[in-house]
Amino acid sequence: MSEVGIRTDGAAGEHPRLRALGLHRRELRAWAMYDWANSAFATTVMAAVLPIYYVRVAAADRPPNVALAYWSYTASVSLLLIAIASPVLGAMADYLGAKKRFLAGFVGLGVVGTACLYFVSRGDWLLASICFLVGNAGFAGSIIFSDGLLPHIARADEIDRVSAGGWALGYVGGGLLLLINLIMIQRPGLFGFADAAAATRAAFVTVAVWWAAFSVPILRSVPEPPRRLQAAEALHANAIRVAFRRLHETVGEIREYREVVTMLVAFWFYSDGIGTIIKVAAAYATSIGIIGEASLLGALLFVQLVGIPFTFLFGTLGDRIGAKSGIYLALGIYVLIAMLGYFMTRAWHVWALAFGIGMVQGGAQALSRSLYATMIPRTRSAEFFGFFSVFEKFAGIAGPALFGLVSQLTGTGRLGILSLLVFFLGGILLLTRVDVKEGRRVARLENAKLAPASTPSPPIL
Numbered sequence: 166m167s168e169v170g171i172r173t174d175g176a177a178g179e180h181p182r183l184r185a186l187g188l189h190r191r192e193l194r195a196w197a198m199y200d201w202a203n204s205a206f207a208t209t210v211m212a213a214v215l216p217i218y219y220v221r222v223a224a225a226d227r228p229p230n231v232a233l234a235y236w237s238y239t240a241s242v243s244l245l246l247i248a249i250a251s252p253v254l255g256a257m258a259d260y261l262g263a264k265k266r267f268l269a270g271f272v273g274l275g276v277v278g279t280a281c282l283y284f285v286s287r288g289d290w291l292l293a294s295i296c297f298l299v300g301n302a303g304f305a306g307s308i309i310f311s312d313g314l315l316p317h318i319a320r321a322d323e324i325d326r327v328s329a330g331g332w333a334l335g336y337v338g339g340g341l342l343l344l345i346n347l348i349m350i351q352r353p354g355l356f357g358f359a360d361a362a363a364a365t366r367a368a369f370v371t372v373a374v375w376w377a378a379f380s381v382p383i384l385r386s387v388p389e390p391p392r393r394l395q396a397a398e399a400l401h402a403n404a405i406r407v408a409f410r411r412l413h414e415t416v417g418e419i420r421e422y423r424e425v426v427t428m429l430v431a432f433w434f435y436s437d438g439i440g441t442i443i444k445v446a447a448a449y450a451t452s453i454g455i456i457g458e459a460s461l462l463g464a465l466l467f468v469q470l471v472g473i474p475f476t477f478l479f480g481t482l483g484d485r486i487g488a489k490s491g492i493y494l495a496l497g498i499y500v501l502i503a504m505l506g507y508f509m510t511r512a513w514h515v516w517a518l519a520f521g522i523g524m525v526q527g528g529a530q531a532l533s534r535s536l537y538a539t540m541i542p543r544t545r546s547a548e549f550f551g552f553f554s555v556f557e558k559f560a561g562i563a564g565p566a567l568f569g570l571v572s573q574l575t576g577t578g579r580l581g582i583l584s585l586l587v588f589f590l591g592g593i594l595l596l597t598r599v600d601v602k603e604g605r606r607v608a609r610l611e612n613a614k615l616a617p618a619s620t621p622s623p624p625i626l
Contacts, residue, residue: 187326195386199311200331202379204339205372206304209346224290239294243301248558255551256411257404262392268310272380275303280373283366313547316538317390328535329480332527340469424604433556435592438585441564449578456512464519471523479528488536495529499589506582540604542611
């Protein structure tokens, strides 16, 4: 077996022309297609359509500030719940050898929650909140287990390209369905809908169908990793008890995973800055009055378009200069983006900002995922990606708070956007303290301790 993945055969079943994209084997393409599948939820439901529909329709009978607060509370609660549960769920999946079964369960949860948004009409803010909470829990939970499969299918020399390939396909899939949904909403008559509200409700159903349909490849074609037990673990013990015991042991052994912990803290820092740029860029551009709503929407779609080739490029770059150096490059560009945000005075500056974000957003996150995957033990990949999920979910709290505080105290959002430099520079500084070779050495030692307790589980479908 190779250091990182299940597959060790170099040529069988491979497509050489797809090697540079990290999509050269069937199981790699199937794994990457899950980013294509779930990104429809991220773009249409989380980012573009539901927030507006929630405020204007679902909570239309509430004052605007109250409707906005309800939406914020809903998003916060959903993130908090999955962040708390992530490590336990990951440890359970590792013990049971059931990463794909957990993945399928959370996909089902997310699809049902998303589809039920169809029934949300005027005044149904509580139903909308519940549906989004369920859908977002499914979305966030499923990513733990899809990410947990990555170190089992990708070899050390290809993991950066594979991770980047998934992010790039996510841009394609999420952007494509978002474009279709926006056309539906803007021109409802072309699709046989009575009005934009009916088209919006139908758009939520298209996300659910898209998500479910394109999740089939990962469930069919990616093998379930062998189940591995730790010392003194019974084959049929209570999974919840085992999960909590594993987490307790991991916390007790945290000194052994010093590089992983440092990586997580660095990731939290710069991911907070990345997330804040994404969240406040549109509102900031609107507040300084340099671009219209239609152009701003076009710029958001432009980010998706630019992200496709550049995310693939960062995957190849990670192979050549290393994932850590690739992250440095991306964060350096984010420093320039924050500075450009401070000086923006023309509409074309917004498009330049969108281009810059599209260049590095997917690459930074894809290389972070692959770098982290090489420093964690394969035998506990879901558990460790559960911790990754915790830091990912809590990232984005401090950044918006700092942006808002600085903007309020100074009376301008320009200094607010500039204040985000602390997250990018702090992330770079912390990342310099990550010894990747040492982290990978510890992971190899942990992998060598355990032997398979059973054969891999059969595919679900």
